[in-house]
Amino acid sequence: MTALLEVRDLATHFATRTGVVRAVDGVTLSLAPGEIIGLVGESGSGKSVTGFSILGLVDPPGRIVRGSVRFEGRELVGLPHGELRSLRGRRIAMVFQDPSATLNPVLTILDQMRLALEAHERIGKAAARARAAEILTRVGIPDAGRRLDSYPHQLSGGMRQRVAIAIALLNRPALVVCDEPTTALDVSIQAQILAEMKSLARESGTALIWISHDLSTVSALASRILVMYAGRVVEEGTVGDVLSAPRHPYTRGLLDSLPSLATPGQDLRQIPGAMPSLSDPPPGCAFAPRCAHAVDACTAMPDLVGAGGRGVRCHRPLGDAP
Amino acid sequence: MREATVKMSVLLGTIFNPARRLPGGQAFDGDMLGYFLQRLAQALVVMLVISALVFAGVYGIGNPIDVLLSPDATQAIREATIKAYGLDQPLWVQYRDFLLRLAAGDFGRSFVFNMPVLELILSRLPATLELTLLAVFGATFAGVPLGMYAGYRPDGIAARAIMAFSVLGFSVPTFWIGLVLILTFAVTLGWLPAGGRGETADLFGVPFSFLTLDGWSYLALPALNLSLFKFAMMVRLARAGTRETMLGDAVKFARAAGESEWTILHRHVLRLIAIPIVTVFGLEFGSTLAFAVVTETIFSWPGVGKLIIDSISSLDRPVMVAYLMLVAFLFILINFLVDIAYAALDPRLRAARAR
Ligand SMILES: Nc1ncnc2c1ncn2[C@@H]1O[C@H](COP(=O)(O)OP(=O)(O)OP(=O)(O)O)[C@@H](O)[C@H]1O
Ligand SMILES: [Mg+2]
Numbered sequence: 001m002t003a004l005l006e007v008r009d010l011a012t013h014f015a016t017r018t019g020v021v022r023a024v025d026g027v028t029l030s031l032a033p034g035e036i037i038g039l040v041g042e043s044g045s046g047k048s049v050t051g052f053s054i055l056g057l058v059d060p061p062g063r064i065v066r067g068s069v070r071f072e073g074r075e076l077v078g079l080p081h082g083e084l085r086s087l088r089g090r091r092i093a094m095v096f097q098d099p100s101a102t103l104n105p106v107l108t109i110l111d112q113m114r115l116a117l118e119a120h121e122r123i124g125k126a127a128a129r130a131r132a133a134e135i136l137t138r139v140g141i142p143d144a145g146r147r148l149d150s151y152p153h154q155l156s157g158g159m160r161q162r163v164a165i166a167i168a169l170l171n172r173p174a175l176v177v178c179d180e181p182t183t184a185l186d187v188s189i190q191a192q193i194l195a196e197m198k199s200l201a202r203e204s205g206t207a208l209i210w211i212s213h214d215l216s217t218v219s220a221l222a223s224r225i226l227v228m229y230a231g232r233v234v235e236e237g238t239v240g241d242v243l244s245a246p247r248h249p250y251t252r253g254l255l256d257s258l259p260s261l262a263t264p265g266q267d268l269r270q271i272p273g274a275m276p277s278l279s280d281p282p283p284g285c286a287f288a289p290r291c292a293h294a295v296d297a298c299t300a301m302p303d304l305v306g307a308g309g310r311g312v313r314c315h316r317p318l319g320d321a322p
Numbered sequence: 323m324r325e326a327t328v329k330m331s332v333l334l335g336t337i338f339n340p341a342r343r344l345p346g347g348q349a350f351d352g353d354m355l356g357y358f359l360q361r362l363a364q365a366l367v368v369m370l371v372i373s374a375l376v377f378a379g380v381y382g383i384g385n386p387i388d389v390l391l392s393p394d395a396t397q398a399i400r401e402a403t404i405k406a407y408g409l410d411q412p413l414w415v416q417y418r419d420f421l422l423r424l425a426a427g428d429f430g431r432s433f434v435f436n437m438p439v440l441e442l443i444l445s446r447l448p449a450t451l452e453l454t455l456l457a458v459f460g461a462t463f464a465g466v467p468l469g470m471y472a473g474y475r476p477d478g479i480a481a482r483a484i485m486a487f488s489v490l491g492f493s494v495p496t497f498w499i500g501l502v503l504i505l506t507f508a509v510t511l512g513w514l515p516a517g518g519r520g521e522t523a524d525l526f527g528v529p530f531s532f533l534t535l536d537g538w539s540y541l542a543l544p545a546l547n548l549s550l551f552k553f554a555m556m557v558r559l560a561r562a563g564t565r566e567t568m569l570g571d572a573v574k575f576a577r578a579a580g581e582s583e584w585t586i587l588h589r590h591v592l593r594l595i596a597i598p599i600v601t602v603f604g605l606e607f608g609s610t611l612a613f614a615v616v617t618e619t620i621f622s623w624p625g626v627g628k629l630i631i632d633s634i635s636s637l638d639r640p641v642m643v644a645y646l647m648l649v650a651f652l653f654i655l656i657n658f659l660v661d662i663a664y665a666a667l668d669p670r671l672r673a674a675r676a677r
Contacts (some may be wrong), residue, residue: 057577059569089580096578101571106593106668115589116579151669167579 003070004174004207005031005054010067011231012046012053019279023049023062025231028304033174034205036198038218038239040254041228044275047211048097050228051177054209055094056084072174090120093168097180099161103152109136109163110148116167131170139166140196158189165197172204179211194221215254219243224309227251230275230286237310247317250287285314293318361661365654372650373424376643377417385409386637390433420643430640434633439644443626448528449519450618450625454610456532456545461552462603469560470587470595476565484557491554500547500620507543514539517622544621548614552606559602563595596667604660612649 007029014021024046031037039047052058054069056076069076071092076084096102104112113132117123123131129148136144139162152160161181168176178197182190198221201208212218218225218239225242227235227250235248246252253271273290276282282289288298297315304313390403404410408419423430429439469488472481508516520540523533531537567573568591576586611626618627626645633641664671 052574055578057574059574085577085580085582087580088578094575094578096571096575098571102575104572104576104590104594105670106596107590115576115581115585119580119582119585153670164575167575170579 038222457548465556469557473561473564488554
């Protein structure tokens with residue numbers, strides 16, 4: 001099967017006053033049509049920047065400094081702005097984390113959906129309204145025809161995020177990058193939206209990159225998981241493999257800190273320490289300073305090793321015979 | 323901007339025709355009516371307070387009797403005149419009489435021009451109005467796009483040039499720019515006249531300069547002079563607003579949907595930065611209408627600014643009082659219109675107001 005998206009050795013750096021922040025530093029991933037993958041990692045690990053880089057939406061002072069993003073056989077890094085713009089929203093879309101900030105507060109839902117439609121085709125008012133109402137209904141908004149004339153502040157957070165998802169799905173893209181779209185919502189709404197996204201993606205054959213810091217959310221949705229740490233992928237594999245037999249000590253740490261997997265009554269275990277500065281990272285494995293298994297060899301950068309979509313970036317992966 | 327003006331006219335329509343609906347499908351209901359009545363009551367109280375302050379203030383700056391009479395008037399004439407104008411009465415009686423006459427729509431007569439004050443001011447107002455409108459609209463229509471551009475490409479050479487020019491507009495005093503303009507375009511180059519109003523044509527029986535080509539040549543320099551400061555302010559506002567909104571998630575999301583930069587600027591950003599711009603527009607319009615004194619003096623533009631300066635130097639009390647009250651009224655009206663414009667521009671405020 002040919003891949004829908006192939007990201008190879010992608011690096012996005014921010015040239016700030018205090019130095020170069022290596023937010024994404026050599027990410028490689030691939031995605032088949034209709035596939036759902038999860039991108040997890042703690043705050044600041046570079047998940048959002050990876051997503052923005054795929055769409056070419058990195059704001060200055062950020063810049064893609066190396067690597068390639070091939071989408072439907074086309075190289076997106078260095079693609080002229082006009083061609084990139086025509087792909088965005090039509091073939092690749094994105095949903096952001098905070099639904100209260102993504103919609104324009106002074107435009108009606110219909111106006112915003114029309115702008116997204118008109119970006120790619122000439123469409124009459126009535127047709128646009130019908131399309132918008134239909135897609136709102138599909139993402140689970142009751143009474144969609146009336147909601148179209150609302151302003152964002154008249155909707156709940158969950159409804160706003162559904163609108164944002166509807167706008168992303170409006171032109172039936174092949175890939176949607178979902179940047180923690182449910183993090184700001186309460187748990188029951190989160191579960192609803194998750195289930196709806198899964199069935200929507202399956203129906204329309206849309207591939208998803210689901211970004212989250214929460215392994216349990218991702219495992220409910222994705223077939224494969226990539227774990228990011230300090231701008232790099234440190235472990236990848238199927239959901240089953242990664243959850244039941246994590247090989248990177250960082251993944252193990254993430255799993256141990258999950259409430260749903262802990263023994264009741266026992267304290268959740270946290271990973272000690274914090275992620276290193278991305279502008280001045282330690283040599284070698286970025287996780288080594290926090291790692292209980294670190295040895296001298298860890299001061300050299302380990303490669304991502306493995307085959308068949310199962311990989312780990314560690315000198316002493318868990319589960320190996322010592 | 324066009325959309326905003328359409329909404330504005332819809333809103334104005336709703337004030338005069340309560341059966342129409344506000345944009346956003348919100349009914350013009352009792353709450354809105356209550357809001358208008360409340361604003362009206364507030365306005366009346368403010369006007370009353372202002373009138374007392376103005377009356378007392380003007381009373382304090384000298385005795386107009388010396389202006390009213392020639393120096394060789396006899397004592398008898400002097401006393402008769404004082405009585406006729408009620409100047410022998412205590413302040414509060416004079417104020418009461420003033421209010422009573424005001425209630426009947428009578429602002430009094432100018433001592434100097436010996437004509438009804440209201441008529442006098444209204445005869446000078448069109449000149450100031452056209453000058454002010456030209457200056458404020460010109461500054462807005464030039465300043466907002468340039469400011470937005472400077473905010474969109476903040477590091478470009480064009481943005482730097484625009485900002486440098488706006489600093490000039492801010493820091494150089496109006497009278498100095500006025501003199502330089504006259505020196506350059508009227509004296510040295512001889513392209514434009516240095517002062518006066520030029521040929522006028524009537525619209526609804528009121529003379530305006532902007533209706534003739536000759537009139538435009540007279541309008542150009544004073545309007546330019548008046549607009550420079552406002553232009554600088556609009557540039558700064560638009561630039562700051564654009565810079566901020568361009569970094570926000572709303573713009574990023576619009577980009578992720580494939581919208582073009584032009585669409586983003588004029589459909590998203592312009593709407594998002596409109597509120598401060600409308601505020602400044604209103605305040606500048608009001609203050610320029612009231613106090614275009616410096617420019618009108620330099621260019622001998624026969625507007626109200628020149629009238630008020632003349633009336634102060636000749637202690638023409640009724641003109642001063644009426645004028646200052648008119649100014650206060652104007653500001654109340656403009657504030658009100660700006661508030662309405664807010665509601666048209668920002669649906670969140672609309673909801674809060676109706677509650
Ligand atoms: N505009 C910027 N300027 C400088 N550094 C930036 C900028 N944007 C992001 N970064 C840096 O890039 C790193 C990765 O950020 P990113 O937003 O991708 O993290 P994340 O994994 O999405 O975290 P979160 O879970 O908090 O959303 C962070 O350390 C951040 O400081
Ligand atoms: Mg993020």
